[in-house]
Amino acid sequence: MTDQDRPHGVVSIRTIAMPADTNPHGDIFGGWVMSQMDLAGGSHARALSQGRVATIAVDGFTFHRPVAVGGEVTCYTRLVKxxxxSLTLKVEAWARRAxxxxxEKVTEGTFVFVALDGDGRPRPVPDGAAAREAALLNGP
Ligand SMILES: CC(C)(COP(=O)(O)OP(=O)(O)OC[C@H]1O[C@@H](n2cnc3c(N)ncnc32)[C@H](O)[C@@H]1OP(=O)(O)O)[C@@H](O)C(=O)NCCC(=O)NCCS
Known part of the structure; x- marks a missing residue:
């Protein structure tokens, strides 16, 4: 098994692709997959920044494979910077065909989140983000 054959990061979301998420051709919308990945990365970034975050940029989005209805989609997230x-996270979506x-890895992208204060303005990421990342990677 090569490094490319396995997911990297922590499981931040696992869900099932439903018929309601399809386009008229019966394929799962790319936008649905992107939204799951954004939610997954946002959840991880919130934990690292200990508060509110907003997505400010997404880079290098690649759809490798389609997602079928009924597929179990898992989003893996990991801190890059x-x-x-701001916090930069790599997000991979993997799908299990029932x-x-x-x-198989279906989609990946790099998300940048900004930590926000209560007024929606950027706030410094609190010290200790790397230690919190290590704790997440090691599990509960
Ligand atoms: C998030 C927001 C408050 C940031 O305000 P801003 O004035 O652009 O903030 P700044 O210019 O100070 O940049 C904040 C951080 O984002 C980074 N950043 C800004 N634009 C970026 C881009 N295009 N790509 C990567 N990083 C970027 C900056 O480098 C900075 O990071 P750093 O402090 O670690 O160096 C504002 O852009 C916003 O409200 N955007 C809309 C967010 C949104 O609605 N997202 C979708 C729903 S969550």
């Missing part, structure tokens, strides 16, 4: 007010029970 801590800035003054009928064959195999997992």
């Amino acid at each position: 801590v800035g003054r007010t 009928e064959v029970n195999t997992c």
Whole structure:
């Protein structure tokens, strides 16, 4: 098994792709997958920044494979960089096809989140983000 054959990061969301998430051709919307990845990255960034965050940029989004209805989609997230007010996370979406029970990476992208204060303005990321990342990676 190569490094490319396995997910990287922590599980931040796991859900099932439903018929309501399809386009008229019966494929799962790319926008639905992107929104799951944004939610997953946002959840991780909130934990690291200990508060509110907003997505400010997404880079290098690649759809490798389609997602089928009924597929179990898992979003893995990991910290790439801590800035003054921003956190950069890599997010991978993997899908398990119900009928064959195999997992494959379907989509990946790099998300930048900004930590916000109560008024919606950027706030410094609190010290200790790397330690919180390590704790997340090690699990409960
Ligand atoms: C998030 C927001 C308050 C930031 O305000 P801002 O005045 O642009 O903030 P700044 O210019 O101080 O940048 C904040 C951080 O984002 C980074 N940043 C800004 N634009 C960026 C871009 N295009 N790509 C990557 N990082 C970027 C800056 O480098 C800075 O990071 P640092 O402090 O770690 O160096 C504002 O852009 C906003 O409200 N955007 C809309 C967010 C939104 O609605 N998202 C979707 C729903 S969550």
